[in-house]
Amino acid sequence: MILPEFDPESTSTADLKPTLDLLADLLISTTHLAVLQHLLEAEESASYWVPLSTDDPNPQSTALALLDAGAHKLVIPLTLLSQNPDAFADLPVDRLAVSTTLTDPQTAHHLDPVLQLVSAYLVTFPATDPADIHANLALNHLVSLGKTSLLPTGGARRVVVRLPNIVSTPDLVAQLDRAGLDLLVNASDLTTAKNEPEKLNLGAAYAASLTSDRPDGLFPTLVVDERDVALGLVYSSVESVTESLRTGQGVYQSRARGLWHKGATSGATQTLIRVAVDCDKDTLKFVVRQHGAGFCHLNTLTCFGHPRGLTALSRTLQGRKQSAPAGSYTARLFSDADLLRSKIMEEAGELCDAKSKEDVAWEAADLVYFALTKCVAAGVSIEDVERNLDRKARKISRRKGDAKPSKQEVAPKKEQDPTPAPIPVASRIQMQHHTHSTLTPAERSKLLLRPIIDSADIISRVSPIMADVRARGDAAVLDFTHKFDRVRLTSPVIRAPFTPEAMRLDLQTQHAIDQAYDNVWRFHDAQMDRTPLVVETMPGVTCTRFARPIERVGLYVPGGTAVLPSSALMLGIPAKVAGCREIVIATPPRPDGTVVPEVMYVAHKVGASCVVVAGGAQAVAAMAYGTESVPKVDKICGPGNQFVTTAKMIAQNDSSCMISIDMPAGPSEVLVIADADSNPAYVASDLLSQAEHGADSQVVLVAVAMPPAHLAAIDDQIHEQASRLPRVEIVRQSIPKSFVLSVETMEEAIRFSNEYAPEHLILHTRDAEKLVEKIDNAGSVFVGEFSPESCGDYASGTNHTLPTYGYSRMYSGVNTHTFLKHITAQQLTPAGLDALGDTVMRLAEVEGLEAHRNAVAIRVRDLRN
Structure with a gap:
């Protein structure tokens, strides 16, 4: 078989990752702990093999953390394993692998006791001829060891070879398989496309090891x-x-x-x-x-009849959630959270009190019924529950077996020691620190830079998508939605009027959206140009400028697994205020093919004509070029990842497309200027509010004349608050790449901020409002400690679609004028033309444009005669 190797920090093979996950076993090539933990904690991660670094100062602790996080196998370098085998002896054999090269002298038979500690051998073999592989004694010994000593949990040990000097082919995979060897293949050498002969086709490589005794070879x-x-x-x-x-x-x-x-x-x-x-x-x-009625042509789930047990119950409850008669007990369970909670608590108590085998089974069934009802009400499937059980089963460390105390049983807190316990350095979430006075000019310039994006690689991946959508329209959009979002749709659009079911919200959420809508509308309505500008530049010469809405606009709202009604508000409201005749919203579907009701509700409020159920470059292309179902627009606005941004820029540069965009963009970012009067908890919370957006978020703190103790307090708050966040693994990646810059004066801080040109600028300083007049470059400024960036993101009234990546030097954030165009007009009286005519005619002569001069001359001649 093959074992693919994937680098999660490279964008060149990112689109192949979902397919590689289908094969279960996948070697991750990075040793970046935060990246590994983020991958392992994904909801539907594959069976990842993850490497342990020889530079790790505490390999045993890291090994336990990775296995607890769900690593299928931990790959330990042979040098590390052989130096201290006892450190790994207590870990499950089936969860460990060892890596080495055949140039190492350590592959001798005397290491067999060490090799028995693992379930797989990852061997790099620098051969140039496949014949050398079969003749190698060390490899043959490993294969023999794998076959003759089964694992304690059952199964044989695998031997996987990396052959950097031999081209991978299906024939090579088959040859190695017959010799008892698996082949390690880099993801960059694999493809699923039909027209890339220079790469190894993933399907052919996977099937190369299969055997069949059937005449038809199936x-x-x-x-x-x-x-x-x-x-x-x-x-x-x-x-x-x-x-x-x-x-x-x-x-x-x-x-x-x-x-x-x-x-x-x-x-x-x-x-x-x-x-x-x-x-x-x-x-x-x-x-x-x-999907659909089921697998069988008789419309049953299975070819063996209807399901039983938990599968049958889950399907029944899902059906009743959609169609339970109003007022029925089941409908009440789904609509009344307090009733459902009471039943779960009641049945749990009865199960605890049950004595006989029959009673325990009966009460357990009741508890499972109501627990599963709770799951279905929350959109959780029985498969989701089992995935979590699997994750728990993969944990190596165990918590104490005592029960959690109930709320009533929690003991009062002991009086706290005035000296806080130190935060463990190994797991600390901390920004880099720099001092402005010690930086060289080159180091300072480096801090001002954003991460370099490989635009050529991204363009090469986005351009074919856009060309395909332009050529095939709806069919291409649906195919890409299926490929990237794993959703099969019959139409790429939902047209207005939208159904009440698609917009159904709880009252608290609806009220929050309504209040945010009102504030954002009020601020953007005040920006509207309703009165023409009229200037008489000289007697008899009047110039005017007036605003007109852009007729058709496309609004991209990121989504999929996220719920982002705020982006729909920030884009839809100024478009509606401007008076755009047609508003088209594009957003990715959820796994079930629907759009989140919060976004649908906002689409209704802003008067969108349709919602395009697609994301990424395919959604941008559909709005830019138009399809059978998606209206072509004149301007596309909205945030998105690097593929969305690249698609917008490609469309803008295509003269046959005839669209404009709001602005280019990069990862989300914040710069905070704070002094010794700042509240460390507030400062940390603002930094983290951007750090949780993504691993590439840019977070900067400029500390002005800040005492070391105050700066340390901010560091502690960052770690403590981040550790409690649901998205802590993302923060673990973004915060260590972010930095604190200590400066002596406020002038230095303002100068650095203006050069950095952040998307969000937060002023945590005394008399913060006095600094605003000194700000030249920023997307949006948040003034004072009670003006968190989150308010601007959601509901204060300003727009949160802002220029990033330093583009605030020359771009504004989205506003009402984003959706307007300005037309100028002029009107001259006879006296005005007579007074201006000589000037115009002379300038036309200078430029050699006789027709221009003549258009004025014939009129002036009549006036003067």
């Missing part, structure tokens, strides 16, 4: 759902496996009809979750998310 394939419930038995071929991996769907080989795209005609499609092969490599297992 492989029996067991299709199961996410709970491993068998849906049916089908057959696969190399071609169908390749197509499944390329599309992310269930595709099989029909013995009668050829290539079979499951659900292509019935609508009962399958999203591919995982592909596995059995121990003899002659049978496949496809784990799928089944």
